[in-house]
Amino acid sequence: DAKTTQPPSMDCAEGRAANLPCNHSTISGNEYVYWYRQIHSQGPQYIIHGLKNNETNEMASLIITEDRKSSTLILPHATLRDTAVYYCIVSHAGGTSYGKLTFGQGTILTVHP
Amino acid sequence: DTEVTQTPKHLVMGMTNKKSLKCEQHMGHRAMYWYKQKAKKPPELMFVYSYEKLSINESVPSRFSPECPNSSLLNLHLHALQPEDSALYLCASSQRQGVGSGANVLTFGAGSRLTVL
Numbered sequence: 001d002a003k004t005t006q007p008p009s010m011d012c013a014e015g016r017a018a019n020l021p022c023n024h025s026t027i028s029g030n031e032y033v034y035w036y037r038q039i040h041s042q043g044p045q046y047i048i049h050g051l052k053n054n055e056t057n058e059m060a061s062l063i064i065t066e067d068r069k070s071s072t073l074i075l076p077h078a079t080l081r082d083t084a085v086y087y088c089i090v091s092h093a094g095g096t097s098y099g100k101l102t103f104g105q106g107t108i109l110t111v112h113p
Numbered sequence: 114d115t116e117v118t119q120t121p122k123h124l125v126m127g128m129t130n131k132k133s134l135k136c137e138q139h140m141g142h143r144a145m146y147w148y149k150q151k152a153k154k155p156p157e158l159m160f161v162y163s164y165e166k167l168s169i170n171e172s173v174p175s176r177f178s179p180e181c182p183n184s185s186l187l188n189l190h191l192h193a194l195q196p197e198d199s200a201l202y203l204c205a206s207s208q209r210q211g212v213g214s215g216a217n218v219l220t221f222g223a224g225s226r227l228t229v230l
């Protein structure tokens with residue numbers, strides 16, 4: 001699976017948009033970008049995924065660049081409960097490694113009042 | 114039911130004990146996973162079962178023994194553990210692994226926190 005690079009930490013004011021970047025410059029054509037988050041001492045929680053197009057759901061938006069070498073997770077109106085470690089993961093869409101998620105170091109997002 | 118349930122939530126064991134961690138899902142998923150997470154580190158994959166067969170073993174020591182009795186249950190048997198094995202053990206499930214294609218979203222349980230004395 002392609003390796004991802006994320007900033008170690010970010011801050012955001014409550015009510016503002018949080019934009020979390022991820023670099024995955026070695027991504028291949030059959031790899032999805034997934035975002036998960038982990039609130040302290042809980043299991044990781046799925047947020048969103050995408051292949052080529054931008055995606056939006058009730059939690060967040062995912063913007064993938066045209067060359068697919070980077071992406072940005074957007075939390076439109078961050079709340080204190082969004083404070084967590086956010087993981088950007090690239091994973092194969094088929095083959096024997098299909099479904100295998102390898103976590104990187106992630107970004108610690110702290111939302112301030 | 115969209116949950117993965119792990120028991121026990123906390124476990125303390127000595128190095129000579131034998132214990133088991135249990136994981137259950139009723140989402141009809143055919144792939145189940147064990148991850149290990151040390152403090153302030155990301156989760157690390159240990160094992161994957163696909164259609165009740167061991168699909169991936171990430172070179173885990175034999176003192177950890179996984180078992181998948183049926184498509185809804187996953188166990189992790191623990192024997193002769195070391196203090197450095199103390200960690201949060203996470204179970205996850207997904208629709209499938211290793212077969213098929215497309216997106217594959219994992220649903221994680223809350224974890225079992227293991228302390229080895």
